[in-house]
Amino acid sequence: xxxxxxxxxxxxxxxxxxxxxxxxxxxxxxxxxxxxxxxxxxxxxxxxxxxxxxxxxxxxxxxxxxxxxxxxxxxxxxxxxxxxxxxxxxxxxxxxxxxxxxxxxxxxxxxxxxxxxxxxxxxxxxxxxxxxxxxxxxxxxxxxxxxxxxxxxxxxxxxxxxxxxxxxxxxxxxxxxxxxxxxxxxxxxxxxxxxxxxxxxxxxxxxxxxxxxxxxxxxxxxxxxxxxxxxxxxxxxxxxxxxxxxxxxxxxxxxxxxxxxxxxxxxxxxxxxxxxxxxxxxxxxxxxxxxxxxxxxxxxxxxxxxxxxxxxxxxxxxxxxxxxxxxxxxxxxxxxxxxxxxxxxxxxxxxxxxxxxxxxxxxx
Amino acid sequence: xxxxxxxxxxxxxxxxxxxxxxxxxxxxxxxxxxxxxxxxxxxxxxxxxxxxxxxxxxxxxxxxxxxxxxxxxxxxxxxxxxxxxxxxxxxxxxxxxxxxxxxxxxxxxxxxxxxxxxxxxxxxxxxxxxxxxxxxxxxxxxxxxxxxxxxxxxxxxxxxxxxxxxxxxxxxxxxxxxxxxxxxxxxxxxxxxxxxxxxxxxxxxxxxxxxxxxxxxxxxxxxxxxxxxxxxxxxxxxxxxxxxxxxxxxxxxxxxxxxxxxxxxxxxxxxxxxxxxxxxxxxxxxxxxxxxxxxxxxxxxxxxxxxxxxxxxxxxxxxxxxxxxxxxxxxxxxxxxxxxxxxxxxxxxxxxxxxxxxxxxxxxxxxxxxxxxxxxxxxxxxxxxxxxxxxxxxxxxxxxxxxxxxxxxxxxxxxxxxxxxxxxxxxxxxxxxxxxxxxxxxxxxxxxxxxxxxxxxxxxxxxxxxxxxxxxxxxxxxxxxxxxxxxxxxxxxxxxxxxxxxxxxxxxxxxxxxxxxxxxxxxxxxxxxxxxxxxxxxxxxxxxxxxxxxxxxxxxxxxxxxxxxxxxxxxxxxxxxxxxx
Numbered sequence: 001x002x003x004x005x006x007x008x009x010x011x012x013x014x015x016x017x018x019x020x021x022x023x024x025x026x027x028x029x030x031x032x033x034x035x036x037x038x039x040x041x042x043x044x045x046x047x048x049x050x051x052x053x054x055x056x057x058x059x060x061x062x063x064x065x066x067x068x069x070x071x072x073x074x075x076x077x078x079x080x081x082x083x084x085x086x087x088x089x090x091x092x093x094x095x096x097x098x099x100x101x102x103x104x105x106x107x108x109x110x111x112x113x114x115x116x117x118x119x120x121x122x123x124x125x126x127x128x129x130x131x132x133x134x135x136x137x138x139x140x141x142x143x144x145x146x147x148x149x150x151x152x153x154x155x156x157x158x159x160x161x162x163x164x165x166x167x168x169x170x171x172x173x174x175x176x177x178x179x180x181x182x183x184x185x186x187x188x189x190x191x192x193x194x195x196x197x198x199x200x201x202x203x204x205x206x207x208x209x210x211x212x213x214x215x216x217x218x219x220x221x222x223x224x225x226x227x228x229x230x231x232x233x234x235x236x237x238x239x240x241x242x243x244x245x246x247x248x249x250x251x252x253x254x255x256x257x258x259x260x261x262x263x264x265x266x267x268x269x270x271x272x273x274x275x276x277x278x279x280x281x282x283x284x285x286x287x288x289x290x291x292x293x294x295x296x297x298x299x300x301x302x303x304x305x306x307x308x309x310x311x312x313x314x315x316x317x318x319x320x321x322x323x324x325x326x327x328x329x330x331x332x333x334x335x336x337x338x339x340x341x342x343x344x345x346x347x348x349x350x351x352x353x354x355x356x357x358x359x360x361x362x363x364x
Numbered sequence: 365x366x367x368x369x370x371x372x373x374x375x376x377x378x379x380x381x382x383x384x385x386x387x388x389x390x391x392x393x394x395x396x397x398x399x400x401x402x403x404x405x406x407x408x409x410x411x412x413x414x415x416x417x418x419x420x421x422x423x424x425x426x427x428x429x430x431x432x433x434x435x436x437x438x439x440x441x442x443x444x445x446x447x448x449x450x451x452x453x454x455x456x457x458x459x460x461x462x463x464x465x466x467x468x469x470x471x472x473x474x475x476x477x478x479x480x481x482x483x484x485x486x487x488x489x490x491x492x493x494x495x496x497x498x499x500x501x502x503x504x505x506x507x508x509x510x511x512x513x514x515x516x517x518x519x520x521x522x523x524x525x526x527x528x529x530x531x532x533x534x535x536x537x538x539x540x541x542x543x544x545x546x547x548x549x550x551x552x553x554x555x556x557x558x559x560x561x562x563x564x565x566x567x568x569x570x571x572x573x574x575x576x577x578x579x580x581x582x583x584x585x586x587x588x589x590x591x592x593x594x595x596x597x598x599x600x601x602x603x604x605x606x607x608x609x610x611x612x613x614x615x616x617x618x619x620x621x622x623x624x625x626x627x628x629x630x631x632x633x634x635x636x637x638x639x640x641x642x643x644x645x646x647x648x649x650x651x652x653x654x655x656x657x658x659x660x661x662x663x664x665x666x667x668x669x670x671x672x673x674x675x676x677x678x679x680x681x682x683x684x685x686x687x688x689x690x691x692x693x694x695x696x697x698x699x700x701x702x703x704x705x706x707x708x709x710x711x712x713x714x715x716x717x718x719x720x721x722x723x724x725x726x727x728x729x730x731x732x733x734x735x736x737x738x739x740x741x742x743x744x745x746x747x748x749x750x751x752x753x754x755x756x757x758x759x760x761x762x763x764x765x766x767x768x769x770x771x772x773x774x775x776x777x778x779x780x781x782x783x784x785x786x787x788x789x790x791x792x793x794x795x796x797x798x799x800x801x802x803x804x805x806x807x808x809x810x811x812x813x814x815x816x817x818x819x820x821x822x823x824x825x826x827x828x829x830x831x832x833x834x835x836x837x838x839x840x841x842x843x844x845x846x847x848x849x850x851x852x853x854x855x856x857x858x859x860x861x862x863x864x865x866x867x868x869x870x871x872x873x874x875x876x877x878x879x880x881x882x883x884x885x886x887x888x889x890x891x892x893x894x895x896x897x898x899x900x901x902x903x904x905x906x907x908x909x910x911x912x913x914x915x916x917x918x919x920x921x922x923x924x925x926x927x928x929x930x931x932x933x934x935x936x937x938x939x940x941x942x943x944x945x
Binding site: 050051052077078079080081082083084085087088089091093094095104105108109149152153156162 | 841843844846847848849850851852853854855857861862865866
C-alpha cells in the first residue's frame with residue numbers, strides 16, 4: 001500500500017497539451033477512478049505513474065519516494081516502481097501459458113521456487129482460473145485472458161495497481177461480475193487501485209473517490225461517488241454522470257419561465273441564487289414524475305418506449321423535449337401509463353441548479 | 365532499490381539522477397546510433413560515393429560535362445535505350461500474362477486451381493540466368509536442340525527461333541518476372557469484398573460488364589503495383605541480357621557496367637562510366653518506388669483486406685478444357701522444359717551429343733561436387749557467404765526494425781529514410797558502390813576478398829530483413845513489452861523474454877529470405893569476385909562463358925536442387941508459424 005501524489009503534472013506532445021498542471025493525491029488503500037471521455041488524457045496519467053512516459057513538468061511521488069521529476073530530471077524506470085498494471089488489451093503474452101504468464105513477475109524477482117509456485121497457484125485460484133493454468137492464451141475467452149492479466153498484476157503483491165479500462169472488452173454480465181471481483185480483491189489485499197474508465201456506472205460501483213475529467217484534460221470534480229452524483233460541481237459533471245435533462249429558465253417579474261418563452265414553470269431556484277436572471281435546471285429522467293393532476297406544467301407525450309422494468313417517454317414541453325422514465329409496475333398500479341399524443345403534467349424532484357450558459361435545452 | 369527518499373538525502377538523489385541519465389543514454393540512444401552507423405556504412409556511403417564519383421572530377425570539382433559526354437556516347441545511349449525497351453516489353457507482357465492467369469485461378473471454375481496457383485509462382489524460385497542458359501541450349505540459332513529438331517523435321521535452312529536478341533531477352537525475362545503481377549493481382553482478387561460485385565449483379569448487370577466496370581477498376585492499383593515491380597527488376601536485370609544479349613552485341617545498363625569494369629580491370633574511365641550509369645539506375649528505381657507507394661496508398665481503401673471470401677466464379681463451359689491445357693502447356697514450356705534441359709545437359713558425356721540415355725553419366729556431378737577445386741570452392745564460398753550474410757543481416761535488420769517500429773527517440777526519421785534506401789538499389793549499383801567504398805579509400809581494402817562480397821550481400825539483402833522483421837514487430841503490441849516492464853523486467857529482459865520469442869518466426873523467415881537468393885546470386889558477385897572467391901552463380905556463369913556448357917549445367921542442377929529443398933523448408937517453417945497463430 002502506498003499513496004500516489006501528482007504535483008503540477010503536465011504532459012505535452014509537441015504543441016499538443018494533453019495534461020496541464022494536474023494535482024491529485026490518491027490515498028493509501030484507496031480505489032481511485034479517473035473518469036472521462038476518450039481522448040481526455042486519463043490513460044496518459046496512468047502511463048506517467050507507471051513510468052512508461054515522462055512528464056513535461058511536475059513531480060510524481062509513490063509513497064514517500066520521488067519517482068518522476070521533470071525539473072530534477074529524475075525518472076525511475078517502470079520495473080523499479082513496484083506497480084501492477086492491467087492493460088486495456090490484456091497484454092497477456094501469447095507464447096506463455098497461463099501459469100507462465102502469472103509466475104513471470106516472481107521469476108524476475110528471483111523469488112524462491114516453492115514460494116513462487118505456491119503464490120502463482122494462489123493468484124490463479126483467486127481469479128477463478130484454477131484448472132486452466134496449462135492453457136495458452138488463444139485457448140481462453142476474452143474474460144479469462146482479462147483474469148490472467150489481473151492475476152499477473154496481483155501475484156507480486158504490488159503496492160499499487162493501475163487498471164486501464166480492464167472491463168471494456170467484456171460482455172455486460174461478465175463486466176458486472178469482474179467489477180465486483182476487483183472490489184473484493186481490493187478489500188481483501190488492501191492494495192491502492194488507480195482505475196481508468198469512461199464508463200460512469202463502473203466508476204460509481206467500485207470507487208472510493210472519482211476524478212472527473214473533461215475532454216481537454218482538466219479535472220472538473222474530485223469526490224466520493226455519492227457526492228459527485230448528488231452534488232455535481234457543474235453542468236459538465238452532471239451531464240457525464242448519466243442521462244440528463246437541462247431546462248434553461250429565466251426569472252421575469254418574480255416568476256420562473258422557460259427562457260425566451262412565456263411558459264411558466266413551477267420551479268423555485270434555491271435561495272441565494274435568486275439574483276441570477278438566467279438559470280439552468282437539471283434533472284435525471286427518473287426525477288420527473290408524470291401525473292394527471294394539474295401541477296401547472298403541461299406537456300405532451302411524443303413517444304413511449306417499453307423497456308421492461310421501466311417506461312421511457314419523450315415529452316414535449318413547449319418547443320423543447322424532455323426524457324422521462326418511470327417504473328412500469330408503479331405506473332400500472334397508479335394508472336399512470338400514458339399513450340403517445342396524450343397530455344400530461346410534470347412534477348420535478350431533486351433539481352440541480354447551474355449558472356446558465358448559452359445551452360440548448362433538451363436531452364443530452 | 366532505486367527509490368529515492370525525498371528531502372532527506374540530497375547526495376543519494378544527485379547520484380540517482382546521474383544513474384537515470386546514464387540509463388537514458390544507455391539503451392535507446394545507443395541502439396539508434398549503432399543502427400544509423402550500420403546503415404550509413406553499409407548502404408548510404410556506397411550510394412553517395414557513386415553519385416560523388418559520377419558528378420565530380422578527380423580533384424573533387426562538380427562536373428556535368430563528362431556526364432553529358434558519357435551519356436551521348438553511342439554505346440551508353442544504346443544501352444540506356446535497350447534497358448528501357450526491355451523493361452517496357454517485359455512489363456507489358458508480364459502484366460498481360462499475370463492478370464490473365466490471376467483471373468483464371470481466382471475467378472473461374474478452372475479445374476485444379478489450387479495446384480495451378482502454386483505452379484505459377486514456381487518461376488520465382490528459379491534463377492533466371494540459369495533459365496536463360498537453358499533456353500540458349502534449346503534455341504540458339506545453330507546448335508539449339510529445338511532448332512535442330514525442326515530443321516531436320518521440316519527440312520528448313522533457317523532456325524525456327526533465334527533466342528539471341530531483344531525478343532529472346534524480353535520473352536525469357538517475362539517467364540521469370542510475371543509472378544510479381546500474378547501474386548499482386550490474385551491476392552487483390554481474393555481479398556476483394558464480393559458484395560461489391562454482388563450488388564451490381566442484383567441490379568441486373570451482366571458479368572462481363574461487372575468485370576469491366578467494377579472488378580477491373582478495383583484491382584487496377586494492384587496491377588500497376590505489380591507492373592512497376594516488374595519494371596524495377598527488369599530495368600536493372602543482369603543475368604538474362606548477359607547470356608542472351610552480350611553474344612550478339614546487345615547491352616543494357618548492368619551488362620555494360622559489367623563489361624566496362626571487367627574489360628578495363630577497374631580503370632578510372634570505366635568506373636566513371638559505371639557510376640554515371642548506376643546513378644541513372646538509382647534515380648529511375650527511386651522514381652518507380654515512389655510511384656508504387658503512391659499507387660498502393662491510393663488503392664488501399666478500395667479493397668477490404670483480411671479474410672478470404674468466396675467470389676462469383678465465371679463458368680468457362682466450352683473453354684474450360686482448352687484453357688486448362690493452355691495453362692498446363694505454359695507451365696510445361698516455361699518451367700519444366702528449361703529445368704529438365706539443365707539436368708539432362710548437365711549429365712551429358714560431351715556437349716552437343718543427342719539427349720539420349722546412353723550419352724548420360726553421373727560423373728559430371730561427382731566431379732563437380734568432389735574433385736574439382738574451382739566448383740568445390742564456389743559451392744563452399746556461396747554457402748558460407750550466404751549463411752553469414754543471412755545471419756548478420758537478420759540480426760542487424762531486427763535491431764534497426766526495432767528502433768523504427770518500437771522506439772521513441774529523436775532522430776528516428778534518419779533511420780526511416782536510410783531504411784527505405786536498400787529497397788530500391790539494384791545489385792549492380794551495390795556492387796559498384798561497395799568497390800568504391802571498400803577498396804582502400806577509407807583504409808580498408810577488401811577488394812578480391814570474400815569480405816567485399818559479404819558486405820555487398822548485407823547491403824543488398826538488408827531490405828528483405830527490414831521488411832520481414834518490421835512486419836513481425838508490428839504484430840507485437842507495445843503493451844506486451846510494457847507489461848513485462850511493469851512486472852519488474854528491465855528493458856533487455858523484456859526484449860529477451862517477450863519480444864524476441866514473439867518475433868522469432870519473422871526472424872527465421874528473414875534468414876531464409878536472404879539465404880536462398882544469396883545462394884544463387886550473380887549480379888553483385890560477378891562484379892566483385894576474385895580468383896579464389898567465386899560464388900556458385902559466378903562459377904556457372906564463367907563455365908558457360910568458357911564454353912564448358914556441360915559442367916555449367918551440372919553445377920546449375922546442383923544449385924537448383926539446393927534451392928528447391930530450401931524453398932520447401934521455408935514453406936514448412938512459415939506454414940507452421942501460421943498454424944500456431
